[in-house]
Amino acid sequence: MVDLEADVNKAAGIVARSWPASIEAADIGQEIWLRLVESPDTHRRLALAEERVSALVHIGHQVAAELRSAHEVATGQYRYGTREVRGLLDSGALTDRQGLAQVERFDLSGGLELMAERHEEYHSVLWDYYVHGVAPEHRMKITRAVDALTECMNQIHLSSRYTDHQGPGARRATSNAAAQARTSRSYNGDGDDGRY
Numbered sequence: 445m446v447d448l449e450a451d452v453n454k455a456a457g458i459v460a461r462s463w464p465a466s467i468e469a470a471d472i473g474q475e476i477w478l479r480l481v482e483s484p485d486t487h488r489r490l491a492l493a494e495e496r497v498s499a500l501v502h503i504g505h506q507v508a509a510e511l512r513s514a515h516e517v518a519t520g521q522y523r524y525g526t527r528e529v530r531g532l533l534d535s536g537a538l539t540d541r542q543g544l545a546q547v548e549r550f551d552l553s554g555g556l557e558l559m560a561e562r563h564e565e566y567h568s569v570l571w572d573y574y575v576h577g578v579a580p581e582h583r584m585k586i587t588r589a590v591d592a593l594t595e596c597m598n599q600i601h602l603s604s605r606y607t608d609h610q611g612p613g614a615r616r617a618t619s620n621a622a623a624q625a626r627t628s629r630s631y632n633g634d635g636d637d638g639r640y
Contacts, residue, residue, distance in 0.1 A: 448490060448500075452476050455500035463508045467515075475507040476500060522601065524551070529594045538574045547601070555597030563592045 456473035480487040490496050516522035532544070532552065541549045560567045566589035572578040573586055580586060 448480070448487075448496065451490075451496045451500055452480075455497050455504050458497075458501050459504035459508050462505070463512065467508050467511050471511060472504050472507050475511070476503050479503055479507070524594050524597050524601070526590055526594045529597060530590050533570065533574045533590065533593075536574075538571065551597045551601045554600035555593055558596040558600060559593050562596065563589070566592045 452473055453469075456469040456476060459472050460467060460469035480490070490499055493499055513522065532548065535543070537544060537548075537552060538556075541552065544552065556567065559570075566585070569580050569585045569589040570593060573580065573589075
């Protein structure tokens with residue numbers, strides 16, 4: 445069997461140069477190896493292939509796309525597309541959210557709540573179609589409803605990016621007088637522990 449280490453390293457380097465600096469060649473290489481270990485058939489085929497490096501580069505680009513998506517989700521830079529939202533709905537996400545990532549569950553739940561407030565008719569269309577199997581008279585309503593849900597999910601995702609942190613700017617603003625009053629009460633033993 446051919447040793448693929450040099451080919452994997454070469455492919456990882458090629459892929460890393462094509463993607464943003466946040467994706468390291470070492471990470472891509474590790475993920476390629478993981479895929480090869482998880483799929484012995486792919487590993488055997490690559491060992492016999494003449495164009496090993498280009499096949500490994502193809503796998504590397506898939507890995508890099510997944511790593512970038514994971515990074516975008518983690519940093520709040522991710523935006524849902526209508527195709528992705530339709531895929532979630534087609535997979536039964538309205539009735540069973542167990543297969544979804546935590547972020548997707550949160551964004552879908554919040555997006556549906558926001559949609560019920562803003563676009564009650566489209567919310568009903570989605571529920572009727574994806575839960576009860578009742579298609580609307582005009583098929584375009586489903587498309588518009590998915591578009592509306594996508595917009596709402598993106599808004600929820602973006603707003604959670606700014607409200608879920610504990611860093612600078614996360615604390616509620618307090619006037620100087622209120623802060624001084626709280627501080628003096630806590631030092632005087634009035635039961636207030638000084639927390640906002």
